[in-house]
Amino acid sequence: MTTQLDAPDRFLVGSHAGEPSDAARPARVVPWRRLGYGLLGVVLAAALWELVAAILDDPVTLPSVQATVHTFREYLSTSYPAGGRTLFGHAMVSAARILAGWTAGVVAGIVIGGVMASLRPVRFLLDPLIEITRPLPPLAFIPLFIVWFGIGELPKFLLILVGVVPIMIIATVSALDTVPTELIQAGRSLGASPVWALVTVRLRAALPPIITGMRIAMGGAWTSIVAVELIAATSGLGYLINNAGVNLQTPLVISGILAISVLGIVFDGLLRLLHRLADPASR
Amino acid sequence: MTTQPAVQISGVHKRFSGRTRRSPARVALDGFDLTVRPGEFLCLLGPSGCGKSTLLNMLAGFSLPDEGSVLVDGEPVTGPGPDRGVLFQTPMLFPWLTTRDNVLYGPRARHRLDAQARERADALLASVGLADSADAFPHQLSGGMRHRAAFARVLVNRPRLLLMDEPFGALDAISRVAMQRFLLELWERDRITIVFVTHDVEEAALLGDRVCVMTGSPGRTRALIDIDLPRPRRLQDTETLEFVRLKRRIREALEAEAA
Numbered sequence A: 001m002t003t004q005l006d007a008p009d010r011f012l013v014g015s016h017a018g019e020p021s022d023a024a025r026p027a028r029v030v031p032w033r034r035l036g037y038g039l040l041g042v043v044l045a046a047a048l049w050e051l052v053a054a055i056l057d058d059p060v061t062l063p064s065v066q067a068t069v070h071t072f073r074e075y076l077s078t079s080y081p082a083g084g085r086t087l088f089g090h091a092m093v094s095a096a097r098i099l100a101g102w103t104a105g106v107v108a109g110i111v112i113g114g115v116m117a118s119l120r121p122v123r124f125l126l127d128p129l130i131e132i133t134r135p136l137p138p139l140a141f142i143p144l145f146i147v148w149f150g151i152g153e154l155p156k157f158l159l160i161l162v163g164v165v166p167i168m169i170i171a172t173v174s175a176l177d178t179v180p181t182e183l184i185q186a187g188r189s190l191g192a193s194p195v196w197a198l199v200t201v202r203l204r205a206a207l208p209p210i211i212t213g214m215r216i217a218m219g220g221a222w223t224s225i226v227a228v229e230l231i232a233a234t235s236g237l238g239y240l241i242n243n244a245g246v247n248l249q250t251p252l253v254i255s256g257i258l259a260i261s262v263l264g265i266v267f268d269g270l271l272r273l274l275h276r277l278a279d280p281a282s283r
Numbered sequence B: 001m002t003t004q005p006a007v008q009i010s011g012v013h014k015r016f017s018g019r020t021r022r023s024p025a026r027v028a029l030d031g032f033d034l035t036v037r038p039g040e041f042l043c044l045l046g047p048s049g050c051g052k053s054t055l056l057n058m059l060a061g062f063s064l065p066d067e068g069s070v071l072v073d074g075e076p077v078t079g080p081g082p083d084r085g086v087l088f089q090t091p092m093l094f095p096w097l098t099t100r101d102n103v104l105y106g107p108r109a110r111h112r113l114d115a116q117a118r119e120r121a122d123a124l125l126a127s128v129g130l131a132d133s134a135d136a137f138p139h140q141l142s143g144g145m146r147h148r149a150a151f152a153r154v155l156v157n158r159p160r161l162l163l164m165d166e167p168f169g170a171l172d173a174i175s176r177v178a179m180q181r182f183l184l185e186l187w188e189r190d191r192i193t194i195v196f197v198t199h200d201v202e203e204a205a206l207l208g209d210r211v212c213v214m215t216g217s218p219g220r221t222r223a224l225i226d227i228d229l230p231r232p233r234r235l236q237d238t239e240t241l242e243f244v245r246l247k248r249r250i251r252e253a254l255e256a257e258a259a
């Protein structure tokens, strides 16, 4: 958990170098070979899984790949538990929670971070608060939030905020801080008004590292939502995984995990695309 | 109509407050005077920390003098503006814009983006040898190309005054010579007033009409040396006896300061 919260700074320092990174070049030259190796890795892992499953020969401990795939496809349209949502439905519930919490958290974090980067008193006021809350894993708040807000949607939303907002504040402040003054001055001396330079230079230059912060925050949001669904929910992938586990339906547990993975890849892929659009040097 | 100086700096003081309350304020400029004629190429030379950048920042309007006045074409400088083009030590192109869009940043920011501005941008890109790189992003350009793109970005605004702070300091020797030649040609053609900060005695003597040698901090004018070498100048001129003599005069002025 801590490593995840520490990640922003490390990530940002690396990604904000912003220079024409030579490291990014080879990736573009051999995308197919890279893709091939990546697929090979996945296939090898699946083969290993299949082998271990065959040796154990115990579907409760480890179902075979086929059995899992079969369960996955079956429950895409079958309710679980009976009368409840399908795997697809649970995935959509989790995705909706993520999107609501993450979007609100990203907006709040960027606004707060933007104000902190511009107004010193606000920065001095909030810096210690963020330093205090940063090392806390959001999961520690689950019992508290359940006591305060019950098990409805509100505590889930707030828990995602707890995970997302500090990450976004730190990413935004550091992104805005690292925009060189001369870049803004260049804009001003080319005829930009202060507001125009703020929007088209300062905020624009900070965009790529802010998007990197959004990617990291997305990871944090998933951790929060799955954890809270495990404990206090009647829908969502976390709930499905927990319920299936209690009933020893291992293939369904793994199906739920795979669904999280798929959604995670989709969201992260979209954000990476956004990052590429924002930063030509990373294309 | 009498010719008005392009730049008139008189009695300029500039202090920077210290880090702590007890550490004394740093006096960067202490009563600095300088007049630049229209169309003149003036080089500012001086030891590190003597206030050259501070002075240029005030001309650009990035900061204001504590005392004294800074006039450009007779009007006090109150803030940055497109009439004064600034070229920094690094090109400071916007990495998210193509070369052409970098050049068009000024017209766009001033809400003057029309077909004429686009034509002018393309003509300028061609004149700095970047016609083929108009759609490339800054990270795809070489160091020298980025500097030329920065020139085009400034020139599209038709500035009356060019302010350059060690613009070629970060370039390798070969690119620097190429940029000096490019700048000389540009100046011969357009005769924009230029204030050019440099550390390099040879560069100052090759480019300037006059060289203003500054004292160490706080900065004042130590000597104003006329470079009466014929124009247009070429790199070969640096080998003439006259040139060497001028270089020695400049160097002596600099060293007299150190003593």
Ligand SMILES: Nc1ncnc2c1ncn2[C@@H]1O[C@H](COP(=O)(O)OP(=O)(O)OP(=O)(O)O)[C@@H](O)[C@H]1O
Pocket: B016, B017, B026, B027, B028, B046, B047, B048, B049, B050, B051, B052, B053, B054, B055, B217
């Ligand atoms: N923002 C600032 N805060 C505090 N002191 C400053 C600031 N900017 C400049 N100074 C001080 O003012 C003096 C002049 O600085 P300036 O940058 O103008 O020197 P310079 O002649 O451009 O030097 P160099 O040739 O090394 O670029 C220096 O003593 C410097 O320490």
Ligand SMILES: [Mg+2]
Pocket: B052, B053, B054, B165
């Ligand atoms: Mg300087």
